[in-house]
Structure formats: C-alpha cells, structure tokens
Amino acid sequence: MSRKPEEGVFALLPDGRSDLVHAWMGEDYELADIAELFGYGRWEQDVLVLTAQEVAKLRIQADAESFDHEEGLIRLCLDLQRFQKAQGLDPLRVIERG
Numbered sequence: 001m002s003r004k005p006e007e008g009v010f011a012l013l014p015d016g017r018s019d020l021v022h023a024w025m026g027e028d029y030e031l032a033d034i035a036e037l038f039g040y041g042r043w044e045q046d047v048l049v050l051t052a053q054e055v056a057k058l059r060i061q062a063d064a065e066s067f068d069h070e071e072g073l074i075r076l077c078l079d080l081q082r083f084q085k086a087q088g089l090d091p092l093r094v095i096e097r098g
Contacts, residue, residue: 007098008024009031009076009080009094009096011093022080025075026070029069034048038061041054049092050084055084058080061077080094
C-alpha cells in the first residue's frame with residue numbers, strides 16, 4: 001500500500017493547529033528514525049519533541065550521512081530544520097500521519 005501525498009510529518013503549533021512539515025516520499029522511513037538512527041528528540045506519547053539545537057545538529061548529521069540513509073529520511077531532516085527556522089519554534093513538536 002502506498003502512502004497518500006497529504007500524509008507525512010506535521011508540526012503541532014502553539015495555537016492548536018497542525019502544519020505539514022514533510023510529505024512522505026516513500027515507505028522506507030518514518031519519524032521514529034530521527035530518534036532511533038540519529039539519536040535526537042524525546043517522545044511524549046506519539047509526539048517527537050526536538051529542541052532548536054537538536055534540529056540544527058540533525059541537519060548537519062543528515063548532510064554528513066546522506067549516502068547512508070533513504071533519500072526521504074534525509075529530506076525529512078532538512079524539512080524539519082527549514083520549518084523550525086521559519087517558524088521559530090523551540091521546541092518543535094511533530095507527529096506523523098499515514
């Protein structure tokens with residue numbers, strides 16, 4: 001079963017809304033890979049919480065290890081960093097849908 005384009009990783013915004021950060025690009029990665037493979041963030045139930053410092057380090061590590069992981073996972077890391085910088089959220093709280 002393939003993922004729908006409107007499914008992916010969403011940021012939970014302070015006003016209660018959610019905003020798409022990253023649309024899934026394939027089926028070989030998931031949000032949990034951020035914590036499991038890169039070691040960043042902490043889980044609060046099904047929400048991954050990342051500090052701004054962790055997001056910045058994640059981007060650097062993703063660049064350095066880009067040939068070791070799925071392209072979608074690397075894009076997810078870059079999208080998290082872009083979104084965090086644009087929105088100024090610290091911490092960044094994200095969930096996956098789909």
